[in-house]
Amino acid sequence: MTESLPHVPLGSAPATNFPALSLRGLTKRFGAKTAVNAINLDVPAGSFYGLVGPNGAGKTTSLSMATGLMRPDAGTAQVLGVDVWRHPLEAKRLMGILPDGVRLFDRLSGEQLVTYAGLLRGMDKETVASRVKDLLEALDLAKDAGTLVVDYSAGMTKKIALASALIHAPKLLVLDEPFESVDPVSSANIRDLLTDYVASGGTVIVSSHVMDLVQRMCDHVAVIAGGNVLAAGTVESVRDGMSLEEKFVELVGGRHQAGGLQWLRTS
Amino acid sequence: MVAHLLSLKITLLRNSLKRSPWQLVGLIFAGLYGLGILGISLVGLAVLGTADPELIRTVVTLAGAALILGWLIIPVLASGLDMTLEPARFVTFAIPEKSMLVGLALASFIGIPGIITLIVSVGTAVAWWQSPAIALVAVPCGILAALTCILASRAITAASTSLASSRRFKDVSGILLVIPLILMGPIIGTISAGMRDFSEFLPALGATVAWTPLGAIWAVPADLASGHLVSAGAKFLIALATMAVLAWIWKTSLARALVTPAFAGSLKRTGGKLGxxxxxxxxxxxxxxxxxxxxxxxxxxxxxxxxxxxxxxxxxxxxxxxxxxxxxxxxxxxxxxxxxxxxxxxxxxxxxxxxxxxxxxxxxxxxxxxxxxxxxxxxxxxxxxxxxxxxxxxxxxxxxxxxxxxxxxxxxxxxxxxxxxxxxxxxxxxxxxxxxxxxxxxxxxxxxxxxxxxxxxxxxxxxxxxxxxxxxxxxxxxxxxxxxxxxxxxxxxxxxxxxxxxxxxxxxxxxxxxxxxxxxxxxxxxx
Known part of the structure; x- marks a missing residue:
């Protein structure tokens, strides 16, 4: 982890000196339960960052607070040096978000939805139109561009949401479970697209349950469980010679060593 | 298994109340509304009991037929009806068909519309307070009538599942149902104004409806009261046959629905239309x-x-x-x-x-x-x-x-x-x-x-x-x-x-x- 950052006013330094995302003491409580417990995390600019953790670990809550969707009880989140909660507009301009478990305006056609996302960001019509076309091509959705999103399959819905997050060419992409129910071919296409994006200087944060995918795709990883960051750094340093999955299980625990369910054996 | 389904429904209801106190307030208001309808119906039936059997038959038959008709129509149009125990959710549990049908039918009575229907149907016995023997017959008839209501709604929902799961059908039917509801007041006003001219027509209508599946069961006590044993028996058979047919429709469409994925019609459309x-x-x-x-x-x-x-x-x-x-x-x-x-x-x-x-x-x-x-x-x-x-x-x-x-x-x-x-x-x-x-x-x-x-x-x-x-x-x-x-x-x-x-x-x-x-x-x- 890097040192705590000095607060520099917007525009007085090149944004690349800052981490793409920097969380400090971010906390969220729901009643008596602490969902996110004062986490600190730095996502270096230009990294492909994986966020892994068991169900209910606080991944989605952390990402929601980091992206301005959920107000934290305490702590700060900065995107390329811009405080998300103090300067939400500037911060949101830098970010593209794919939240998990939220609806889309699904009575719009796929084309209309992505156009809507672009126009809401204040982009002009011509740029939006040409980018919408490119995005739909790249995500294999061109044939269904005029279909209402409500009639899309789960995987297509994920892809159209991803297109909505990409339309304004953000510096940082925050994707919560982007590969869920996406077919292998589209999934590979999305991975290529994201790898290109990182190669061109962008930063991607993905949360996922699939360790193999994170190990292959990401260069950095953080393990979150019970609202705490258990490990963070480059994938190599975190997995420490083991596979990421083995390391994850070691960190998080919860594996049963016993013989399992005796009565389930068929012979 | 039947008991399990019933307790599942009760547990779901109880848990939904735990989510917020407003849920409870809402249920209480719905309950009061139901009690109001119940009270009015029972008092009305008691008052009706002072009239002659012919009038009782006309009123009970027509109102009863309307009740069954309501259970038949509303579920199709209002896809938002209570489907907590949707059969599709039990697909993976391999529950014996018979237990599932009985369980789902009985569970339908748990909930305000079900309970009110049951009590009012059985309450038709109140109209016969002057002749207790007939009232005694009216009780089982009322139970059968309430069951018919449940079976009707279940059969029609199961039969229309594939249709109703098409988004377009849901969209359109939902809107269409609104129109008669909004115009309910004027419609009732017009009908009741016309009703005065129909006072001779209604008994004839009642007599006819009594021979249809909708009205048969309601007319049985009245026929007994006026001594028409044969016609009472025939109507009872009609009612039983109705229930059997409804149960059969429900069973077969359910069996089909459980193995056929819901139909969701959609065409691929390319872009270019930004509207x-x-x-x-x-x-x-x-x-x-x-x-x-x-x-x-x-x-x-x-x-x-x-x-x-x-x-x-x-x-x-x-x-x-x-x-x-x-x-x-x-x-x-x-x-x-x-x-x-x-x-x-x-x-x-x-x-x-x-x-x-x-x-x-x-x-x-x-x-x-x-x-x-x-x-x-x-x-x-x-x-x-x-x-x-x-x-x-x-x-x-x-x-x-x-x-x-x-x-x-x-x-x-x-x-x-x-x-x-x-x-x-x-x-x-x-x-x-x-x-x-x-x-x-x-x-x-x-x-x-x-x-x-x-x-x-x-x-x-x-x-x-x-x-x-x-x-x-x-x-x-x-x-x-x-x-x-x-x-x-x-x-x-x-x-x-x-x-x-x-x-x-x-x-x-x-x-x-x-x-x-x-x-x-x-x-x-x-x-």
Whole structure:
């Protein structure tokens, strides 16, 4: 982890000196339960960052607070040096978000939805139109561009949401479970697209349950469980010679060593 | 297994109450409403008991047939009906068919409509308090009748599952069902007016219906009472056969539904049609307006209110215009135009709730409160004003009362302005428990309605107060009969309407900037 950052006013330094995302003491409580417990995390600019953790670990809550969707009880989140909660507009301009478990305006056609996302960001019509076309091509959705999103399959819905997050060419992409129910071919296409994006200087944060995918795709990883960051750094340093999955299980625990369910054996 | 299904239904009901105290308040109100219906029915039946068996038969048969018909029709159109124990959810459990059918049928009685139906059906025995032996027969008949209701609704839902799961069918049927509900008052009024002429016709109708599957079971006690043993027996057989057929339909369609995936018709369509997005300016405000307008047309929850609002002035016509001529009717339509405009404008008070978690997109893109509020207001305002102006003009034309036209328009403007302004503030403050995207517009969530109704009433009252100046001018104008007041009302309508609108947008936008993340949390909780 890097040192705590000095607060520099917007525009007085090149944004690349800052981490793409920097969380400090971010906390969220729901009643008596602490969902996110004062986490600190730095996502270096230009990294492909994986966020892994068991169900209910606080991944989605952390990402929601980091992206301005959920107000934290305490702590700060900065995107390329811009405080998300103090300067939400500037911060949101830098970010593209794919939240998990939220609806889309699904009575719009796929084309209309992505156009809507672009126009809401204040982009002009011509740029939006040409980018919408490119995005739909790249995500294999061109044939269904005029279909209402409500009639899309789960995987297509994920892809159209991803297109909505990409339309304004953000510096940082925050994707919560982007590969869920996406077919292998589209999934590979999305991975290529994201790898290109990182190669061109962008930063991607993905949360996922699939360790193999994170190990292959990401260069950095953080393990979150019970609202705490258990490990963070480059994938190599975190997995420490083991596979990421083995390391994850070691960190998080919860594996049963016993013989399992005796009565389930068929012979 | 049957006991398990019953206890599952009770547990689901109990857990839904635990979610919030408003749920309980809602259930209590629904319960009181049910008890009211129950009380009225039972008292009515007891009073009916003093009449002769012929009259009892006519009334019980016709009302009973209507009850079964209701259970048959409503589930198809209101896809939002209670489907907590949807058969599809048990697909993976391999429950023996027979236990499942019995369990689901009995579980249908748990819930207010089921219980009320059962008690009222059995309560038909009360009508026979003068001849206890007949009353004794009426009890099992009542139970069978209630079962028939449940079987009918189950059979029809199972049979129409594949149809009802098509989105388009759901959308359209949901809206169509709204129309008779809104016009219920006038329809009942017309029918009851006509009823007096039908007093000879009804017994004949009752006698006929008694031989149909809908009425047979209800007529059995009456036939026994008047000594027609054979016809009583025949009707009882008809009733049993009806139940058997319904059960069979239910069983076979259920068996088919469980192995056939739901049909969801959709065509692949390539892009190029941006609809309203191509018409509105390419700004955030324009985009919100285009999106909202698209929703007004495509989302049945919005289109339903677009269907209801134009019907409102017609209800006033029914109430006021029946004894007046064309002139009265025209004036009523013209002045009621402001109600229609207000209803459309006020619809956006639940806009954020209707967005549900899709609202996250507005938050993620950082769209300004002003653009968000203004866009929604433009869409609803366009519709409200067109509707209001058309009705006011048609009304003025019908009454040939063009001197009142400026006053009518003034009322429309102030009503729309007040509605839009208030709704802009309300929807950035309160989220209501509304049907989720894709659900039937008629679906009412158990509970929380009490709070929603409270918010609505406050909004109505607020709009009422805000329109007082213009209403006063119109009234004064009517009393002193000076056309100049009509023009004054128009001027006041323009000025006040714009003022309310701008103030509402400003306050709503400021509130949005402060509370947008909290709004998203609130709609996420309602999910």
């Amino acid at each position: 309203f997005f191509a018409r509105f300016p390419g700004t955030p405000t324009g985009a919100v307006a285009a999106r909202s307008l698209t929703y007004w047309i495509r989302d049945p929850r919005y289109s339903a209110s677009l269907v209801i609002a134009p019907l409102l002035p017609l209800i006033f016509v029914f109430v006021a215009g029946q004894n007046g001529g064309l002139a009265t009717m025209g004036n009523v339509v013209g002045f009621a135009a402001s109600f229609a405009a207000f209803m459309v404008a006020w619809s956006i008070s639940s806009d954020v709730s209707y967005d549900s978690t899709a609202f996250a997109l507005h938050l993620a893109t950082g769209v300004s409160g002003r653009a968000d509020r203004t866009g929604r207001v433009i869409a609803a305002g366009l519709l409200a004003l067109s509707l209001g102006v058309v009705y006011a003009s048609v009304g003025a034309a019908l009454a040939d009362n063009w001197s009142s036209w400026p006053a009518m328009i003034g009322l429309v403007l102030v009503a729309a302005g007040a509605g839009l302004g208030l709704a802009s503030v309300f929807s950035s403050r309160f989220t209501l428990n509304v049907p989720l995207p894709g659900e039937s517009p008629l679906k009412s969530k158990p509970g929380n309605n009490f709070f929603s109704v409270l918010v609505q009433l406050v909004g109505f009252a607020g709009a009422g107060i805000l329109t007082v100046p213009v209403v006063a001018l119109v009234v004064i104008g009517a009393v002193v009969n000076q056309p100049v007041f009509s023009w004054l009302a128009l001027a006041a309508g323009i000025i006040l309407g714009c003022a309310y609108l701008l103030l509402g947008i400003r306050l709503g936008a400021a509130q949005y900037e402060r509370r947008a993340p909290e709004l998203l949390q609130a709609v996420s909780a309602d999910r």
